[in-house]
Amino acid sequence: MAIKQISIFVENKKGALADVLKCLSDRSVSLRAMSIADTKDFGILRIIVDDKDAAANALTDEGIVYSINDVVAAEAADVPGGLASVLNLLMDADIDIEYTYAFVVENGKRACAILRLSDTELGEKVLSDAGVPMVSEDDILRI
Numbered sequence: 001m002a003i004k005q006i007s008i009f010v011e012n013k014k015g016a017l018a019d020v021l022k023c024l025s026d027r028s029v030s031l032r033a034m035s036i037a038d039t040k041d042f043g044i045l046r047i048i049v050d051d052k053d054a055a056a057n058a059l060t061d062e063g064i065v066y067s068i069n070d071v072v073a074a075e076a077a078d079v080p081g082g083l084a085s086v087l088n089l090l091m092d093a094d095i096d097i098e099y100t101y102a103f104v105v106e107n108g109k110r111a112c113a114i115l116r117l118s119d120t121e122l123g124e125k126v127l128s129d130a131g132v133p134m135v136s137e138d139d140i141l142r143i
Contacts, residue, residue, distance in 0.1 A: 003048065003071055003072075003073050003135075004048075004069070005048055005070075005114065008044070008046075009044060011041070012039065020064060024058055024059075029058065031047055032143060033048040046101070071116050071117075072115045072120055073113070073115070073136070074112070076112070078106065078107065078110055086127065089132065090127070096117065098118065100115045100116070112143075
């Protein structure tokens with residue numbers, strides 16, 4: 001049940017992020033989740049969108065460099081330690097977490113963690129077997 005995430009290389013200069021987001025909005029692509037990590041010269045924008053094909057077409061048309069990766073979306077309790085309990089399951093199974101970002105779905109109740117794992121399939125199995133609710137692309141679109 002991996003979901004698709006788009007990673008976009010964005011130059012670290014004034015207006016570059018806004019230009020990418022405008023490119024997507026001009027094609028009526030809505031963001032569902034977003035994270036950005038930056039260095040001195042560039043950033044990597046990671047997004048989950050409502051229409052990955054429209055997003056890919058828009059980015060290609062504008063000559064914007066991107067990649068599409070499989071990530072896992074897992075539900076965690078929106079309480080102190082909620083995400084840590086999910087991450088501990090992966091650590092105990094010796095699955096590396098390349099990066100993660102999260103957002104609250106229902107305040108005080110549910111959060112969603114987006115996880116890029118060294119082994120997506122095994123990570124999904126470990127979490128599912130432990131009773132962690134997995135979040136599908138359809139679920140994210142309904143948020």
